[in-house]
Amino acid sequence: MQDIDDQAYVLHASVCQTLANPTRLKILNALRDQEIPVAELARRTGTSMPNLSQHLAILRQRRVVLTRRQGVTIHYRIANPKILQAFDIMREVLFEQLSEGRRLVAAVNRARRGGARR
Numbered sequence: 001m002q003d004i005d006d007q008a009y010v011l012h013a014s015v016c017q018t019l020a021n022p023t024r025l026k027i028l029n030a031l032r033d034q035e036i037p038v039a040e041l042a043r044r045t046g047t048s049m050p051n052l053s054q055h056l057a058i059l060r061q062r063r064v065v066l067t068r069r070q071g072v073t074i075h076y077r078i079a080n081p082k083i084l085q086a087f088d089i090m091r092e093v094l095f096e097q098l099s100e101g102r103r104l105v106a107a108v109n110r111a112r113r114g115g116a117r118r
Contacts, residue, residue, distance in 0.1 A: 014062065015062060015064070018058055018059065018062040018064060019064070019083075019086075019087070021055070023045065023047055023051070023052075023055050024055050024058065024059060025087070026044075026045040026046075026047070027041065027045055027047075027052075027055060027056070027059065027065070027076075028059075028064070028065075028078065028083065028084065028087055029087070030044040030045055031065065031076060031077055031078050032078070032084055034077075035068065035075045035076065035077040036075065036076055036077075037073045037074070037075050037076075038052070038053075038056070038073070038074050038075070038076060039073075041056075041076060056076065063079050064078070064079055064080075064083055065077065065078060065079055066078075066079045
């Protein structure tokens, strides 16, 4: 059983590594609501076609996105909507951490100002 758990952790880490890139996160967010042709995806993410192709290859390899060819145009879509749920949860955690950090900085600043007045 431990071997299966270890394999699951390796796969989990691999998917997290795949998503640990700002450009790939932009790609996922752009694909949030619809399938998009690759040229439109490049425009929406502000990424050059060669760079976008590299990132899409990684996302395809990890089966995060799927493709559909229509003539010469390749369309991309999210392979599993749960990827977006994970994306959204991680983003919520990030914003909560940022908010807490701001509260701590503000509290420290207030304490410093209060101590300086004495």
